[in-house]
Amino acid sequence: MDKTELQRRLDNIWKAGDRDECSIKHIWHASAAIVLGKKWSEGADYNDFGFSDAQYQELEATAKGDDWDDELIKKFEAENYVKMVYHWSPIQEWVDEVGTELFYDTILQTKFSGYGDTVGDYIVLHWFGNRKFDTQDVDLPEWAEIVDGTFKKKED
Numbered sequence: 001m002d003k004t005e006l007q008r009r010l011d012n013i014w015k016a017g018d019r020d021e022c023s024i025k026h027i028w029h030a031s032a033a034i035v036l037g038k039k040w041s042e043g044a045d046y047n048d049f050g051f052s053d054a055q056y057q058e059l060e061a062t063a064k065g066d067d068w069d070d071e072l073i074k075k076f077e078a079e080n081y082v083k084m085v086y087h088w089s090p091i092q093e094w095v096d097e098v099g100t101e102l103f104y105d106t107i108l109q110t111k112f113s114g115y116g117d118t119v120g121d122y123i124v125l126h127w128f129g130n131r132k133f134d135t136q137d138v139d140l141p142e143w144a145e146i147v148d149g150t151f152k153k154k155e156d
Contacts, residue, residue: 007110032122120151
């Protein structure tokens with residue numbers, strides 16, 4: 001998978017997401033998990049996919065007071081999970097084949113690198129830092145290190 005194909009696939013994930021003002025963060029969280037040898041779904045915020053505008057409107061229309069219908073929430077969450085599996089699986093399969101270092105190198109060449117290296121920032125902040133979401137022990141890949149609070153590739 002080259003950078004153009006990876007960016008196209010990540011674009012499709014973004015388009016399929018909840019499109020809130022921070023929907024790009026889902027891609028950064030999942031990508032950080034992948035770089036650390038985890039599955040995309042282990043990204044810090046993939047326990048809540050958010051809802052599309054249409055789903056949100058339906059939840060609001062069927063709400064009883066301030067309470068949304070629990071069954072409808074479960075239905076939408078299941079639909080959204082299936083959608084994300086569809087989009088993330090080819091990327092995860094590619095990474096499983098070629099390794100996390102090539103994924104990291106490739107994502108840095110796309111617009112999803114963020115502001116410099118947002119994926120690396122998410123690794124530091126959410127997996128090793130004070131905003132740590134994950135309770136599992138996680139190790140850095142053998143090709144990477146954190147130096148002065150910055151995730152980076154080791155120098156040869």
